[in-house]
Amino acid sequence: LTKGSAQSKLHFLAVQPxxxxxxxxxxxxxxxxxxxxxxxxxxxxxxxxxxxxGVIVTKHAVKRVERLTKKTEEQPRLI
Known part of the structure; x- marks a missing residue:
């Protein structure tokens, strides 16, 4: 999946039916x-x-990747 360098990271991989x-x-x-x-x-x-x-989303450090479900999409995000 990566080119084999030591700094390569895969943060999200999913298979959807x-x-x-x-x-x-x-x-x-x-x-x-x-x-x-x-x-x-x-x-x-x-x-x-x-x-x-592939697609590079950001050049900044990623803390985590969170999948949105139907419940979390409908709820308003509070800051």
Whole structure:
């Protein structure tokens, strides 16, 4: 999955039955002047062949990746 370098990391991998793409929230390590959450909808990204490198979501350090379910999508996020 990676090119084999020591710093490569895979943060999220899922297999979905049928045509139901995931929605996730990428939580970043807090730093000044950056948002700490990036909502990501996999519907926006086309399926690519095996040889492609993939999509780089952010250059910043990722704290965790959280899958959104139907319940969490409907609830308002409190800050």
């Amino acid at each position: 049928g045509n139901s793409p995931d929605k996730v929230v990428v939580h970043l390590v807090p730093q000044p002047r950056i948002k700490t959450e990036i909502p990501l909808n996999f519907e926006d990204y086309p399926v690519r062949p095996r040889g492609t490198q």
